[in-house]
Amino acid sequence: MVTLLIGKKGTGKTKKLISLANEAVAASTGNVVVIEKGSKLTYDVTHKARLIDTEQYLISGYDMLFGFISGICAGNYDVTDILVDSTFKICPEALAGLETFTKKLQDLAETASTNIVLLISADESEIPESINAVCRKV
Template structure:
């Protein structure tokens, strides 16, 4: 399942991501991974979650992010939850790319049995119409 945390800057998206990631750590029987752009969540996310800085691995663009997340799932069969902070900063401010990412993550989520949460810094009105049918929103 793919879930979006959507809102403009300053709307509390990161706080929701932190709360959901820390809750997943408490309830998960496997591993929780949080992908962020830059090291800003180090002290907010439980040390039991795997915190990954996308900049450290030169992740930039839709294909790079989708491949990276797929690789995490392929290499670790016990990953139950993946959280991605700053999704649009990583893939670029392209709503069509976001739509394609969500489609690809839906497929991966079903195949790998993993929950994927994407944080999107945009107003709900800026999202393409098809996104509502692809992912649930918080």
């Protein structure tokens, strides 16, 4: 399942993501991965989660991020949760490519039996209705 954490800057999305990551680690029988741009969550997310900085791997854009997430799922059969912080900072296309990206992620999430959470910095009214059919919102 793909879940969107939506809100404008300063509405507490990152704190919610940190909470979700720590809860996922506590409940998971596998591995939890947190993808971020920069290394600002190092001290907030439990050390039991795998933190990945996209800048280290030169990831930019929806296609590269999808390939990276697919590789994580392919290389590790026991990844139960993947949480992505600051999706629009990693993918400068922002809303333009979000619909296609979320549809591809939904297919991947079903195939890999993985929960994927995306943090989206936008007003909920800006998100296309077609995404609502594919993703759950928190």
